[in-house]
Amino acid sequence: MNAERIFLSPPFAGDAERRAVMAAFDSKYLAPTGPMVDEFERRLAALSGRRHAVALSSATAAIDLLMAEFGVDCSWTIVAPTLTFIATVGPAFHRGARTVFIDCDETGNMDVTLLGEALAELKRELAGAFKVVVVGVDLYGRCCDYEAIEELCRRFGALFVVDAAEALGATRNGRPAGSAGVAGVYSFNGNKIITTSGGGAIVTDDGALAARARKRSQQSREPRPWYEHREVGYNYRLSNLLAAMGIAQLDRLDWILARRREHADRYRQRLRLLPKVEGENHWLSIALCASRRERDELLERFARANIEARAVWKPLHLQPVFNGARTYGGKVAERLFRRGLCLPSGTGLSENDFQRIFKVV
Numbered sequence: 638m639n640a641e642r643i644f645l646s647p648p649f650a651g652d653a654e655r656r657a658v659m660a661a662f663d664s665k666y667l668a669p670t671g672p673m674v675d676e677f678e679r680r681l682a683a684l685s686g687r688r689h690a691v692a693l694s695s696a697t698a699a700i701d702l703l704m705a706e707f708g709v710d711c712s713w714t715i716v717a718p719t720l721t722f723i724a725t726v727g728p729a730f731h732r733g734a735r736t737v738f739i740d741c742d743e744t745g746n747m748d749v750t751l752l753g754e755a756l757a758e759l760k761r762e763l764a765g766a767f768k769v770v771v772v773g774v775d776l777y778g779r780c781c782d783y784e785a786i787e788e789l790c791r792r793f794g795a796l797f798v799v800d801a802a803e804a805l806g807a808t809r810n811g812r813p814a815g816s817a818g819v820a821g822v823y824s825f826n827g828n829k830i831i832t833t834s835g836g837g838a839i840v841t842d843d844g845a846l847a848a849r850a851r852k853r854s855q856q857s858r859e860p861r862p863w864y865e866h867r868e869v870g871y872n873y874r875l876s877n878l879l880a881a882m883g884i885a886q887l888d889r890l891d892w893i894l895a896r897r898r899e900h901a902d903r904y905r906q907r908l909r910l911l912p913k914v915e916g917e918n919h920w921l922s923i924a925l926c927a928s929r930r931e932r933d934e935l936l937e938r939f940a941r942a943n944i945e946a947r948a949v950w951k952p953l954h955l956q957p958v959f960n961g962a963r964t965y966g967g968k969v970a971e972r973l974f975r976r977g978l979c980l981p982s983g984t985g986l987s988e989n990d991f992q993r994i995f996k997v998v
């Protein structure tokens with residue numbers, strides 16, 4: 638009989654989460670809003686070092702609301718790392734914005750020298766029509782260079798937001814993930830550091846932005862006794878039941894982070910991993926293989942052993958849908974894609990799981 642499947646990063650939840658969801662159920666706050674949403678937002682704001690948090694149905698929704706806030710349309714350019722998940726740029730793409738991709742450095746995060754070149758070139762080309770959002774990404778739970786990106790965006794007059802979907806609990810020079818730029822974004826998707834089964838958030842110091850995002854996430858209803866709309870909004874709010882689960886997950890965040898660190902240390906003793914980044918949350922451990930062939934062989938062997946492993950993100954500039962998008966560099970991301978392997982990194986990995994994993998590698 639096949640051994641039980643080991644997943645890449647499955648949800649880790651138990652009695653505490655069940656009790657929290659049931660208590661929210663019993664409280665009768667079954668509509669999208671409620672006291673658990675407010676409490677979850679307070680906790681997220683504190684954790685991110687930001688003044689405000691807006692709890693939403695996904696990180697993709699959070700990024701979309703930021704694009705709505707900036708008024709992104711086909712006259713805008715979105716500059717983002719090429720090595721990331723498509724949702725980083727998806728909302729801007731749907732609004733017709735042009736996407737420009739930047740290679741990564743050896744850590745996997747956006748190469749800030751290339752970012753500087755891109756912004757300088759866009760400034761020369763667009764002059765007075767320069768409308769640019771830089772979406773930084775904290776790849777695999779490793780914060781990008783907040784200070785350098787903030788400085789570049791200040792210099793060129795670009796907006797900066799951080800896609801910290803993968804990075805809850807990580808830090809950069811003592812600053813929490815998501816604390817740079819105009820706003821940060823988290824994901825509570827099922828495979829993330831904490832899960833609400835599906836969810837996300839915006840964190841920001843800008844109270845007016847948070848209020849507008851909250852309003853847009855609930856169809857942009859005006860506070861009237863009837864349905865009054867000055868603009869068309871979205872249905873992106875997180876439900877009270879799921880916020881209750883999020884709070885229970887946050888209660889164990891320190892423990893989760895410690896477990897993930899242990900897993901990464903264990904892998905590092907045996908395998909060559911992506912270079913360490915100070916403050917990372919070890920969402921996923923990434924092994925660096927000697928060649929694409931070795932990576933493919935390992936993927937196949939993991940599959941045969943019923944263990945989920947995955948190639949590193951395929952760079953966005955190689956995706957057919959972004960064919961022809963301007964890209965600064967790209968070779969480093971391509972090499973990481975060919976050789977990088979995401980290893981099972983779930984909070985609940987057991988001794989027996991590790992034995993099976995190491996047997997494969």
Ligand SMILES: Cc1ncc(COP(=O)(O)O)c(C=O)c1O
Binds near residue numbers: 837
């Ligand atoms: C970097 C990055 N951005 C955005 C997202 C989208 O998050 P969600 O699934 O919550 O929309 C994810 C993961 O799913 C991600 O890894």
